[in-house]
Amino acid sequence: MLLFYAFDKTSKANYLIPSDKCADLLHKIFGSSPDGIEKALDLIFKKDKRDKLEHRHLAEVGKSFEKAYTILEAMQFSEGILQLKHLEQQFNKQQS
Numbered sequence: 001m002l003l004f005y006a007f008d009k010t011s012k013a014n015y016l017i018p019s020d021k022c023a024d025l026l027h028k029i030f031g032s033s034p035d036g037i038e039k040a041l042d043l044i045f046k047k048d049k050r051d052k053l054e055h056r057h058l059a060e061v062g063k064s065f066e067k068a069y070t071i072l073e074a075m076q077f078s079e080g081i082l083q084l085k086h087l088e089q090q091f092n093k094q095q096s
Contacts, residue, residue, distance in 0.1 A: 001026075001040040002068035005087065006080035018042045050091060061091060 004026070008016045016022060018041040023034040030037070042049045043061070053061070065088050072080045 001037070001044070002064055002084060002087070003071060003080075004029075005044055006068065006072060006077070006083045009083040010077075010079045016041065016044070018045050044087065047090075058091070065091075 005016060008014065015025075018038060020034070020038065022041060023038040026032070026037045027034040043053070065084065068084055069081065072084065
């Protein structure tokens with residue numbers, strides 16, 4: 001989901017939002033459950049959802065960021081990396 005976020009932001013498509021419509025489309029692309037996708041979108045876009053994350057979930061999110069950075073770095077996609085860093089900062093503010 002984080003890779004798709006980086007592509008969405010850099011392309012200025014701005015399609016990703018926490019909605020059933022978006023979750024259904026991403027379900028068709030990724031094959032993941034629409035509910036799981038919608039929860040991931042909620043974490044990305046809704047501060048109150050990030051506030052409620054437990055420490056172990058924050059660790060899982062951190063691993064997801066690491067994987068996404070690895071892929072974006074291999075692609076040499078610096079603009080995508082910047083978008084992801086901005087989002088990661090929002091998550092890190094929640095831990096403070």
